[in-house]
Amino acid sequence: MPSSTKSDQILDALQTLLVEKKIQDISVSEIAQTAGIGKGSIYYYFPSKDAILDALIERNYKQPMETAKHLAEQKDISPFTRMAMIFQACRNISGEFHAQNSKTAPTDDKEQAFLHQKYLHYLVTELKPVLTDIICQGIECGSIHFDYPAALAEIVLIVLTIKLDNTLVPSSESEVDNTILGLISLLEKGTENPAGSLNFLKIG
Amino acid sequence: MPSSTKSDQILDALQTLLVEKKIQDISVSEIAQTAGIGKGSIYYYFPSKDAILDALIERNYKQPMETAKHLAEQKDISPFTRMAMIFQACRNISGEFHAQNSKTAPTDDKEQAFLHQKYLHYLVTELKPVLTDIICQGIECGSIHFDYPAALAEIVLIVLTIKLDNTLVPSSESEVDNTILGLISLLEKGTENPAGSLNFLKIG
DNA sequence: GAAATTAAACGACCGTTGGTCGAAAAAGTT
DNA sequence: AACTTTTTCGACCAACGGTCGTTTAATTTC
Numbered sequence: 001m002p003s004s005t006k007s008d009q010i011l012d013a014l015q016t017l018l019v020e021k022k023i024q025d026i027s028v029s030e031i032a033q034t035a036g037i038g039k040g041s042i043y044y045y046f047p048s049k050d051a052i053l054d055a056l057i058e059r060n061y062k063q064p065m066e067t068a069k070h071l072a073e074q075k076d077i078s079p080f081t082r083m084a085m086i087f088q089a090c091r092n093i094s095g096e097f098h099a100q101n102s103k104t105a106p107t108d109d110k111e112q113a114f115l116h117q118k119y120l121h122y123l124v125t126e127l128k129p130v131l132t133d134i135i136c137q138g139i140e141c142g143s144i145h146f147d148y149p150a151a152l153a154e155i156v157l158i159v160l161t162i163k164l165d166n167t168l169v170p171s172s173e174s175e176v177d178n179t180i181l182g183l184i185s186l187l188e189k190g191t192e193n194p195a196g197s198l199n200f201l202k203i204g
Numbered sequence: 205m206p207s208s209t210k211s212d213q214i215l216d217a218l219q220t221l222l223v224e225k226k227i228q229d230i231s232v233s234e235i236a237q238t239a240g241i242g243k244g245s246i247y248y249y250f251p252s253k254d255a256i257l258d259a260l261i262e263r264n265y266k267q268p269m270e271t272a273k274h275l276a277e278q279k280d281i282s283p284f285t286r287m288a289m290i291f292q293a294c295r296n297i298s299g300e301f302h303a304q305n306s307k308t309a310p311t312d313d314k315e316q317a318f319l320h321q322k323y324l325h326y327l328v329t330e331l332k333p334v335l336t337d338i339i340c341q342g343i344e345c346g347s348i349h350f351d352y353p354a355a356l357a358e359i360v361l362i363v364l365t366i367k368l369d370n371t372l373v374p375s376s377e378s379e380v381d382n383t384i385l386g387l388i389s390l391l392e393k394g395t396e397n398p399a400g401s402l403n404f405l406k407i408g
Numbered sequence: 409g410a411a412a413t414t415a416a417a418c419g420a421c422c423g424t425t426g427g428t429c430g431a432a433a434a435a436g437t438t
Numbered sequence: 439a440a441c442t443t444t445t446t447c448g449a450c451c452a453a454c455g456g457t458c459g460t461t462t463a464a465t466t467t468c
Contacts, residue, residue, distance in 0.1 A: 006416085028455060038418040040457085045416095049455065117321055117372060124373045146393075150379070151386020158366055158373065159359050168321060169328045169362065175354070182355020189350075190390040210445090232426060242447040244428085253426065 007045040009035045011056045023053060023115055057118050064093045065126050072130045079138030080191075084198050086131055087160065093123070094164035116167040124157045131157065138191075145192040152190070159183050211249040213239045215260045227257060227319055261322050268297045269330050276334045283342030284395075288402055290335055291364065297327070298368035320371040328361045335361065342395075349396040356394070363387050 013035035017026045028049050032039040046052045068089045071082060131153035138144030146152050162168050163179050171179070184198045217239035221230045232253050236243040250256045272293045275286060335357035342348030350356050366372050367383050375383070388402045 027453075029453095039455095040418045040420095041416070043456065044418095047456095114318060114321075117318075121373055146386075147389055148382060148386030151383040152390065154367075154373075154383050155359075155363050155387060155390065158363055162362055162366075163358075169325055169358075178352060179355040179358050182350075182352030183359060185350070185352055186356065186359065186390060186394040189396070190393045192393070231424075233424095243426095244447050244449095245445075247427065248445065248447095 006037070006041075007055070008059075009037070010042060010045060010052060011059055014052055014056050015060075018056075018115075053115065054118065057115075057122055061093065061119070061122060061126070064089060065123075068127060069130050072134055075137070078143060079134050079141065080143050080193065080197065082134050083131065083138065083144075083156075086127065086134070087156070087198070090123070090127070090157070090160045091164055094119075094161065116165045119165065120158075120161050120168070123161050124154065127157055128153050143193075146190060152187075156183070156187065210241070210245075211259070212263075213241070214246060214249060214256060215263055218256055218260050219264075222260075222319075257319065258322065261319075261326055265297065265323070265326055265330070268293060269327075272331060273334050276338055279341070282347060283338050283345065284347050284397065284401065286338050287335065287342065287348075287360075290331065290338070291360070291402075294327070294331070294361070294364045295368055298323075298365065320369045323369065324362075324365050324372070327365050328358065331361055332357050347397075350394060356391075360387070360391065 010031060013031050014026070017030060017034055028042055029039050031052065032042050035042075042052070046055065068086055071085055071089070074082065077085075128150070132150045135144055135146070135149040135152055139146065139149060159179070160183070163171075163176050163183075166176055185195065187193075188195055188198055214235060217235050218230070221234060221238055232246055233243045235256065236246050239246075246256070250259065272290055275289055275293070278286065281289075332354070336354045339348055339350070339353040339356055343350065343353060363383070364387070367375075367380050367387075370380055389399065391397075392399055392402055
């Protein structure tokens with residue numbers, strides 16, 4: 001199922017290789033070989049190896065990110081619920097990625113974290129304004145009480161991304177769950193909502 | 205002021221070089237040259253380039269970390285205050301590191317983040333049990349109300365480390381301050397303490 | 409359709425890298 | 439002094455990311 005454009009072919013190749021190897025163990029020649037093109041051609045479409053990785057990340061995240069943004073505009077849903085849905089979307093994105101990448105490698109791959117770092121940056125940067133906007137709407141309509149909407153958005157995104165990726169600060173599964181529950185509780189108390197209002201999207 | 209052991213000399217050399225270059229631009233030969241020894245000798249003391257970096261991180265963090273741990277046992281100080289002091293200690297550690305490393309490089313160095321990642325892991329892992337313990341003490345004596353002490357500790361450490369390093373998710377200075385203020389506020393509300401109780405250690 | 413121009417593809421090649429190795433020097437032991 | 443062990447070393451290796459001049463394919467222009 002080859003993609004249309006040439007640069008997509010290259011990204012496909014990298015994606016394939018990433019399933020069973022870490023980036024630093026994948027050579028540009030290898031990517032070229034897998035894509036079925038010459039090594040030099042890679043540099044016609046991308047300025048560096050790093051740029052290929054960046055492009056792949058963006059491609060992978062573009063669609064779920066768009067739906068998250070779209071969700072932000074559904075003003076008929078309560079802001080608090082929409083915040084919860086972004087919450088959930090984060091989970092799905094991270095989960096999808098994780099399933100995609102940890103088939104062979106256990107979890108000790110330090111170098112792999114290099115990749116997660118880029119995801120973290122991309123996800124927080126893209127989603128922070130969206131989530132901030134939703135929180136502000138919640139504050140205006142009185143369902144959320146908090147003085148630092150942007151900060152709240154960032155805190156949520158950082159903690160969620162890091163804990164759900166579980167690579168930058170590895171923990172056992174139950175520890176991850178515990179931290180998420182703690183975050184939910186902290187959010188509920190911090191936004192002056194009753195305990196359990198965010199909990200309907202519990203650990204699945 | 206050369207250090208005593210040979211492996212310390214090597215770490216000194218790397219530290220010196222790190223002031224003006226990122227790790228990936230520092231070759232092992234360069235470290236050897238700066239340390240005044242042959243390249244082969246490096247591999248007598250360290251199994252890989254990566255291991256040198258790990259050792260340097262541990263050496264840099266060992267002392268402040270010990271004082272933080274020591275602080276955890278000062279049971280005559282209120283748990284809430286001690287939590288604030290750990291808070292502050294985090295700041296100092298990160299600040300010290302940041303001052304040490306960003307003299308020449310602006311902030312755009314993506315590869316540098318590779319290093320911060322290791323700091324994040326080390327700092328959270330080491331400090332989480334300490335901070336959790338303090339929070340538990342606070343819960344017992346009634347000055348902190350929260351159901352997930354370990355989660356709270358982790359959330360605080362993750363957000364603080366990431367925001368204070370300001371490399372993994374770069375922001376402007378005022379944004380960093382805003383996020384910290386937000387975190388403080390969230391903590392105060394989450395632990396059912398009055399607004400301002402953590403604020404005496406405001407942005408300095 | 410031919411000529412000219414631009415886009416795309418290529419792989420040999422370059423400088424440098426992290427890491428190995430066997431030999432030699434230094435230190436320690438008997 | 440003879441022998442063993444620890445330490446030091448730099449030539450060497452395979453492999454890397456990236457460049458380059460050149461070739462091939464596609465497009466435009468007349």
